């Protein structure tokens with residue numbers, strides 16, 4: 489298969505769709521990989537690295553889209569890319585269609601095959617291509633939170649691990665899924681006194697068994713949150729209700745009860761945020777202060793660490809990309825139910841119910857489309 493890796497053009501996006509080591513695996517399997525010149529520079533991968541992995545370099549994004557049968561990237565295409573996408577071209581990337589009608593309509597119009605990272609789902613309901621970014625965001629949440637606790641940033645001026653004779657910082661993590669677990673692990677490693685709150689008692693049992701001794705678990709509810717926010721220095725919001733907006737667990741009226749310089753990191757901001765006062769920020773200007781409480785609410789946290797994020801993403805996407813390249817998308821999706829669930833739009837038809845419902849578009853079951861394609865092949 490002919491595969492194309494374009495440079496991301498969304499503002500402030502430094503990740504790239506595949507590392508040179510991922511490209512090497514694809515070229516070793518007999519595929520032809522074209523990489524846009526400079527596609528990896530934001531991640532510290534250079535054209536020579538890709539050439540060494542067997543890729544060929546194309547000068548422009550137009551060349552990559554015009555040449556490739558399958559495009560592998562990171563972010564959803566943005567407006568200047570729409571017209572570059574060819575009929576029947578397979579696009580393997582994050583799309584988040586339900587949040588962008590213009591993108592949905594454009595992909596329908598271009599008659600591309602859109603396989604979305606975020607809806608690839610294994611039979612045990614895991615989202616293997618979202619997990620790596622949650623892992624990055626979770627670990628980063630603690631790193632960022634620790635920084636903003638410093639007085640320079642108007643934080644409480646407390647060191648995460650304390651020192652002998654002085655107690656450590658107290659960290660509350662609300663939501664004990666992928667993000668929350670990673671955040672708690674890093675906070676515990678820094679020596680903080682950590683509490684993870686979740687509604688799922690089974691999950692808390694698991695965390696209690698596996699986490700270090702300085703991590704405690706608690707079932708979350710409003711009263712416990714009201715108490716806990718008065719005592720904790722860093723509070724990380726990491727809840728998710730699949731398919732829904734995040735619940736507002738810390739409300740505006742609670743802010744004055746918190747200590748001056750408390751830091752809130754709302755990782756769930758991409759789902760609307762789990763603190764009432766959260767509004768999305770960017771890496772250029774990541775924080776704002778309300779009632780002396782620092783809010784860190786960057787919607788695309790992994791974008792700040794493109795090296796780690798690109799490697800983590802390729803680790804997760806490569807096995808699926810390899811199946812798509814080796815078998816073609818129809819056979820690969822027929823044989824792998826996780827990949828099949830990644831199909832959102834196929835040659836002008838919406839095959840993912842969430843997308844059809846979001847914009848009141850006709851829905852065609854994915855099985856019907858795959859059956860039709862298999863007959864045509």
Ligand SMILES: NC(=O)c1ccc[n+]([C@@H]2O[C@H](COP(=O)([O-])OP(=O)(O)OC[C@H]3O[C@@H](n4cnc5c(N)ncnc54)[C@H](O)[C@@H]3O)[C@@H](O)[C@H]2O)c1
Pocket residue numbers: 619621622623625662663664665666667668685686687688691708726727728729734735737754755756757758759786787788789790
């Ligand atoms: N800002 C970013 O850059 C970024 C990056 C990755 C993920 N995220 C977001 O982080 C959030 C968490 O993602 P995840 O992968 O950890 O999800 P997850 O499904 O693994 O975990 C979510 C956890 O929240 C718990 N939960 C739900 N409602 C709760 C409540 N009211 N109180 C306490 N716990 C509750 C669930 O039981 C679950 O354990 C999501 O909103 C995700 O979109 C943001």
